[in-house]
Amino acid sequence: xxxxxxxxxxxxxxxxxxxxxxxxxxxxxxxxxxxxxxxxxxxxxxxxxxxxxxxxxxxxxxxxxxxxxxxxxxxxxxxxxxxxxxxxxxxxxxxxxxxxxxxxxxxxxxxxxxxxxxxxxxxxxxxxxxxxxxxxxxxxxxxxxxxxxxxxxxxxxxxxxxxxxxxxxxxxxxxxxxxxxxxxxxxxxxxxxxxxxxxxxxxxxxxxxxxxxxxxxxxxxxxxxxxxxxxxxxxxxx
Numbered sequence: 001x002x003x004x005x006x007x008x009x010x011x012x013x014x015x016x017x018x019x020x021x022x023x024x025x026x027x028x029x030x031x032x033x034x035x036x037x038x039x040x041x042x043x044x045x046x047x048x049x050x051x052x053x054x055x056x057x058x059x060x061x062x063x064x065x066x067x068x069x070x071x072x073x074x075x076x077x078x079x080x081x082x083x084x085x086x087x088x089x090x091x092x093x094x095x096x097x098x099x100x101x102x103x104x105x106x107x108x109x110x111x112x113x114x115x116x117x118x119x120x121x122x123x124x125x126x127x128x129x130x131x132x133x134x135x136x137x138x139x140x141x142x143x144x145x146x147x148x149x150x151x152x153x154x155x156x157x158x159x160x161x162x163x164x165x166x167x168x169x170x171x172x173x174x175x176x177x178x179x180x181x182x183x184x185x186x187x188x189x190x191x192x193x194x195x196x197x198x199x200x201x202x203x204x205x206x207x208x209x210x211x212x213x214x215x216x217x218x219x220x221x222x223x224x225x226x227x228x229x230x231x232x233x234x235x236x237x238x
Contacts, residue, residue: 010115018151021165047181088122159222
């Protein structure tokens with residue numbers, strides 16, 4: 001049940017928007033990735049919970065992740081408290097990721113920074129041996145991921161590093177378009193939202209291309225880090 005990377009999102013589609021290209025790139029090297037959605041996005045303006053559940057599974061297949069789970073926290077109203085932290089800790093200890101990806105540290109939607117802080121706190125707490133959690137009737141071992149990285153969402157946060165996703169930008173966009181209830185559809189009769197415009201959908205590709213331009217590749221995704229990233233050799237830089 002161990003995975004190399006565990007990617008968290010406050011809502012189904014957060015992971016796709018923020019780091020789908022990076023997920024695709026590491027899976028291509030043989031690494032394993034799981035996705036955990038904190039909520040089912042039940043208060044979203046467009047679509048239904050059932051539709052979004054199916055869209056999330058469709059997107060997971062496009063990405064080729066090992067699994068996708070939903071913690072069922074209450075959309076908009078979940079809090080960063082002990083009860084929610086313990087649920088996240090259980091999954092971290094169950095899947096033992098070396099790297100955790102999570103929401104932007106600051107963003108337009110209040111669930112994004114809230115989810116970011118919740119997951120970050122849980123990653124630290126998961127390493128404390130005196131915090132006991134149970135799974136399948138057994139006490140879990142403490143586990144702390146080596147790194148926690150935050151992807152970028154609505155706001156143009158300056159990244160600490162970028163990942164080259166040049167070979168995966170088209171597949172990233174397909175995983176986003178799997179959420180047809182949420183994003184631009186010229187035939188849709190649903191109410192318009194900040195993310196349902198054609199401009200927003202196009203901006204995902206534009207941002208990747210711009211980060212690519214700045215870093216010398218065709219397309220890239222940016223991340224912020226909780227501690228200074230290091231490399232073993234200058235040759236690791238592209």
